[in-house]
Amino acid sequence: MDALKSLLPFYAGSVKCIFIDPPYNTGSAFSHYDDNLEHSLWLNMMYPRLELLRELLAEDGSIWITLDDNESHYCKIMCDEIFGRNNFINNVIWEKKYAPQNDAKWLSDNHDHILCYAKNKEKWRPNLLLRSDEMNARYKNPDNDPRGSWKAGDLSVKTYNANTDYPITVPSGRIVNPPTGYCWRVSKEKFDEMVADNRIWFGKDGNNVPAIKRFLSDVKDGVTSLTIWKYTEVGHNQQAKQEVKLFNSEDVFDTPKPEALLQKILTLATNQGDLVLDSFLGSGTTVAVAHKMNRRYIGIEIGEHAKTHVVPRLRQVIDGEQGGVSGSLNWQGGGAFRFCELGVSVFDEYGSLNPEIKFADLAAYIWFLQTKTPFVFSDGIKPHTPLIGVHENTVYYLLYNGILGDKKPQNGNVLTRKILAELPDLADFVAQGKTIVMYGEACRLGDEALRQNRMVFKQIPYHVTDK
Template identity: 50%
Template sequence: MLEKIDKYSVFVDTENKIIHGDSFNVLDELSQYNNKVKCIYIDPPYNNGEKYTHYDDQSSHEDWINNISEILYKLKPLLSDNGSIWISIDDSEVHYLKVAADKIFGREKFVTTIIWQQRTTRENRKVFSNNHEYILVYAANKKLFEKTRNLLPITEEILARYKNPDNDPRGLWQSVSANVQAGHAVASQFYEITSPSGKKHLPPNGRCWVYNESRMLKEIDDKNIWFGTNGNCVPRIKKFLVTAKAGVTPETIWLGKDVGTTKEAKKHILKLFHNMPVFDTPKPERLIQRILDIATNENDLVLDAFLGSGSTLSTAHKMNRKYIGIDIGDHIIDYAVKRLQLVVQGEDGGISKDICWEGGGGFDFYQLVKKHNTVRTQDIKSIAISDRRQ
């Protein structure tokens, strides 16, 4: 049973929940959210052998994979039909986790593996400087997710590619190649184009023009083809900003400069809790923002079953998403709850300035009180997981 603790809650009419307890047990209490969570993000202990100030990350591989599998299994029914689950992990367990998650969610639900550059400086004391982690992405229904996931906003870097060297009244444009691979070409795509300067252009070897000749002549007439400022260069197609897609397709390599690094996240936490021991493994809000931008819209429900310092909830709150966050550690009060209280008051770190966060909203705090049988099934390597629990 979940008991609401008023002294840690920030009252407003909200469905947001921060829950203290073992996710293994807490998730059993959340069946009212079955099929309702749009995005689950988890950042579990990676089993990297470290002993952090706030939690232990040393267990046998068997125990670790069994525990995380049990929790994934309990998270699965919560996902809405167009929902997705994003799992942070590093090099040492990623491959085992992928196999376990494939068995739990189904291989056909696997969407992609994202590489996140969590560190931008070289670690010279190691054999290899480990600069990246992984995020495994699964969708409840891959086709639906593909249709409903969001494009990412066009960045300044992409915008900078649009110019208007010919003062076209239709505004900014960028040029793209007018030739394509000749593999599936038809005869009408091979011809000579005469540029305004009189220079003749044939498609390069193994390539053909993207349009047939009459379409190309019309496009030239409509000033949609660019031959360079001197009217002499290889023809290229003008793509106008006004007709560009509303956003860009997310890529699978996420650089620290775009989504933040562990160092950035720690700096943020230090600023929030300057007189507390630093939380060792926080995620930057910009990383979570990228995930929520792709996987959710305003008012969608987000869940994090390994809350830590509360980065997921802090970001979700600022982005006007609903949320549930769970952590087993007593540090949930001093970090996640305190952090969300600061967010409500208008905390200005992380993504706050970017999105003009001014504060507001609230959340309720719950404690898991029912005595559970916390004995986990430690022998699921025979992967009776799906048989036992479906």
């Protein structure tokens, strides 16, 4: 929660794809985390995190949540409330196991649910999946058509229209009609045009029911994903375990996801360079795959395995490991990541500003509070003057932590005439008619001086609040 909150000032509205694989609430105690919460506690744990995740999603972003029958249906209702029922995309069924478990008391459960929501269904569209060689192999060229391979498609359709119900004489002389209740897909004129253009196939002997030639060159560059994902395509639980053994064979992570599953989600939901987030990172599958697919990523993990499993895994990815989806992506290694630990929070347990908070962090927090847009360090440099930034017609300054050089408590954090003269670019902004919002510990200027400088003073900590 704290990590998600601390990301908001920098990444709100910027994440293209969130994948989470939270504890399923199976009642188990796995070696790296417990998975046994009372049902309402599980919902209470998830709700505020999902709300924060929604704030982090980009307008054209999507979130994918894996669960099983323990909580998936309850989570669906909760997500309807948080993301909007109209933004629900699908409940993908992933075949996570293939062999029946004969000691199962009732049925042998072999699928997980993957709930998918868009931040805004009208703005989000999934990418197409690459056509497989197997799909392309269904296209042949028995008549050596110069337009290339093709596949025969039905000429008849079930939505009946009397205007396109007509007899056709095939080259052998036989007369064929659409099956009872069906009609042809095209009018007689269009059909004749297609025959003239060699787009109708009557079979090798010219005696078959006519079919439409669908050329490989005319089909879309890819295929639309189905909602049932078989293990043959995206892997299964045991395969995932084999994959993570590579990174920590002594202490194998219990519940990883296969890399191919993440590859499919990231293919559908992101493009190169997009930002991916997983806030229940586990053994790091999401970030490993995102790295290999040239996506930017953020992973959050509460357990020690962030260090013992994820870090070694990413190091090996950078070194060019060849497990998981490396082969299919032609992964050769490279790139980098940063490992961060949570610092002090902006507010202490009583809701007061934490005195240990650094200037740049408070600046980012205030910026987000005021503008609701992510704070971007210009040229990657942390802010080092009181000027935080300009948003629309308002300029934000912050006097805190002796940013002007005087580290004595209070000094330099209090707005005086001397400090006013030192504020970068103030006169220009005032001349441009901008509104100046100044955060500081105290203000020694009178109302008239504030008015002349088009300035609103906000006192820290009182005007900095997460309420």
